[in-house]
Amino acid sequence: MYELACPACNSPSQYDISDYLLMCPFCSATFRLDKESGQKEIFNDHYIIANTSNPVQVKSLVLEWLARLNHKPNATAKEYFITNISGLSRPYWVVSLEVYTVWKGLVQRQHRVRLDSYPGTDYLIEHGQFKRNYRWAISGRNNICESWGMTRLHEPKEPIEVAWDGFPLDSTFSRGQLQEPKTEKSAYDSREFFEFKFSNGLAIIGVQVDEDEALRRARLHVEQYHLELSKLNVDYLTDFRTEVEVAGVQLVHLPFWYATYVYRPRTILRHFYRPKEKNVILEGYNNGVLAGELPIRHKDKLWVNALICGAASVILFLLGLAWHSAFFVVALFGVIVTAASAYVALTRAAEANEQAPVVERTAQA
């Protein structure tokens, strides 16, 4: 931390000068510090989307979200417990882009041609082009894993596996809503010039990533996205070209809410199931649920299955000892089911770990 005087209001304050941009806590001015010369330059393209929610509202929304997932909605209040709620206003570089893509590839014919024809005649060459506009949001934080759920916020309509952390602002901040939106205005259109007061109680976190990096990342993300979109048109993509036109870039602080909950079932399952905290993330403009972990995953069910079968096998084995050797056969079957469930649960866990994004930690000089 370093004491600096604000270039706008001259008030002294403590700043983390490893951040790319600094924000004055008194007048909300945003500025850059040139560490070599000590010169300060005011940065004007900084906006904030006001937070409109609060912990009470977030709690009731998360419970409602859980109730909609549950087949016994009335049991939600008795089985689900919200353990924590917190909010953050996070910095994003919002890059306005026009993306133009040309693709070419092979599509298999619906009706096969003569069987004795030479290789490749089953395929037709097709090509096409498309153009899309986005306001693409790129995290202004170096570590996209520092809060839960920030690694894959893009949920395209198309059947595509998203492998990038950036997201189109407009469709993301209008999805997952459980209530009627308060206004027709998009989140972006209701942004304000940055002032701390618009966070309405949320902590505002600092900007670490500069706009050049943000622009590079935005280009990379939309190119990856358009490559996946192009692949949907063909069986074999042979050519692909994308041109990205940047219309502008702004820094916008976006409101997010994080909730954790535990599920304590009131059924027999409770004896076999150790409650684990699960995460839900909401945006704080329209209060849409952006992502959430389901109460019991398939893997957890497999573990419960393994446990119950394991216990049954032991009982059957004892019955075999005490009563009739036929029980050994049934016990053996139980052991096989136990082992299979545990094996599948373990391999699934390994797969999930492999899919988790790897964060490169660069030492800060």
Ligand SMILES: [Zn+2]
């Ligand atoms: Zn100031």
